Structure formats: C-alpha cells, structure tokens
Amino acid sequence: MNRRIIASLGMVALMSAACSSSAGSAAPASASAGSAAPASASAASAAPAAGAACSEATGTGTVAASIKDFEFQPAAITAKVGDVVTFTNTGVAPHNATLDAGGCGTKTLQKGEADGLRFTAAGTYPFHCTIHSQMKGTITVGA
Numbered sequence: 570m571n572r573r574i575i576a577s578l579g580m581v582a583l584m585s586a587a588c589s590s591s592a593g594s595a596a597p598a599s600a601s602a603g604s605a606a607p608a609s610a611s612a613a614s615a616a617p618a619a620g621a622a623c624s625e626a627t628g629t630g631t632v633a634a635s636i637k638d639f640e641f642q643p644a645a646i647t648a649k650v651g652d653v654v655t656f657t658n659t660g661v662a663p664h665n666a667t668l669d670a671g672g673c674g675t676k677t678l679q680k681g682e683a684d685g686l687r688f689t690a691a692g693t694y695p696f697h698c699t700i701h702s703q704m705k706g707t708i709t710v711g712a
C-alpha cells in the first residue's frame with residue numbers, strides 16, 4: 570500500500586515537473602509581459618509565432634507614430650505590407666509597442682528613442698505597452 574502511494578506521488582512529481590518546464594518554455598513572452606523592460610527584448614527574439622508577420626526593424630520607417638506619456642498617437646495606425654511602423658517615444662517614461670499576440674515588439678524606448686516594426690502580412694494587430702498595460706493601440710496592415 571505504502572509503495573503504491575509513494576509510486577504515485579513520484580508520478581505526480583514527474584508529471585508536474587514535465588508540465589511546468591514545457592509551459593515555461595512555451596510562452597515566455599506573455600508570462601513576462603506584465604513585468605517590465607526586459608520583456609520586449611525576449612519577446613522580440615523568442616517566439617516566431619506572431620513574429621512571422623512582424624519583425625523588429627531599427628531605423629526610420631514609412632509610417633510614423635509617437636508614444637507620449639501614456640498613449641500611442643495615433644492609437645489606430647494604418648500601414649501596408651512591407652512598411653515599417655516606427656514609434657518614437659516623446660514622453661518621459663520608458664515605453665514600448667508589443668503585439669498582444671506576442672512574438673514581436675519594439676525595444677523599450679527611453680525618451681527620444683525610436684524603434685520600428687516591419688509587417689510582412691496583412692492583418693489587424695492589437696498592441697500595447699508591456700510596462701503600462703493600459704496603453705493600447707491597433708495596427709491595421711493592408712495588402
């Protein structure tokens with residue numbers, strides 16, 4: 570009896586260990602999205618899921634948007650496939666623009682810094698600032 574209990578406890582331990590390690594590697598972006606600055610770096614490089622349609626593109630873009638404290642301007646951005654949407658932080662606080670779906674986002678921008686996102690597929694891409702989750706916007710990419 571005791572051996573069966575010990576054996577099944579061992580199974581549970583094994584299963585939960587396997588479970589937590591696979592969950593940990595599957596979605597690091599969304600898990601850390603609420604936290605802060607380092608999230609954008611890992612989100613940009615980590616998950617190619619939504620990133621297939623979007624990649625970080627430094628330099629100037631064909632569509633300009635600004636990030637003020639604490640809103641995106643405009644919040645509804647329109648672009649075409651192949652465009653780089655460049656965000657410039659004109660506020661004092663650090664901000665970023667990260668797709669809600671994960672896998673793609675700007676680096677965290679200090680005041681005056683800019684970073685862009687290049688889109689390779691049409692679609693509607695809601696995004697937010699991972700530092701201030703109330704900051705939201707949508708990028709609509711047309712063909």
Ligand SMILES: [Cu+2]
Nearest residue numbers: 664698700701
């Ligand atoms: Cu922000």
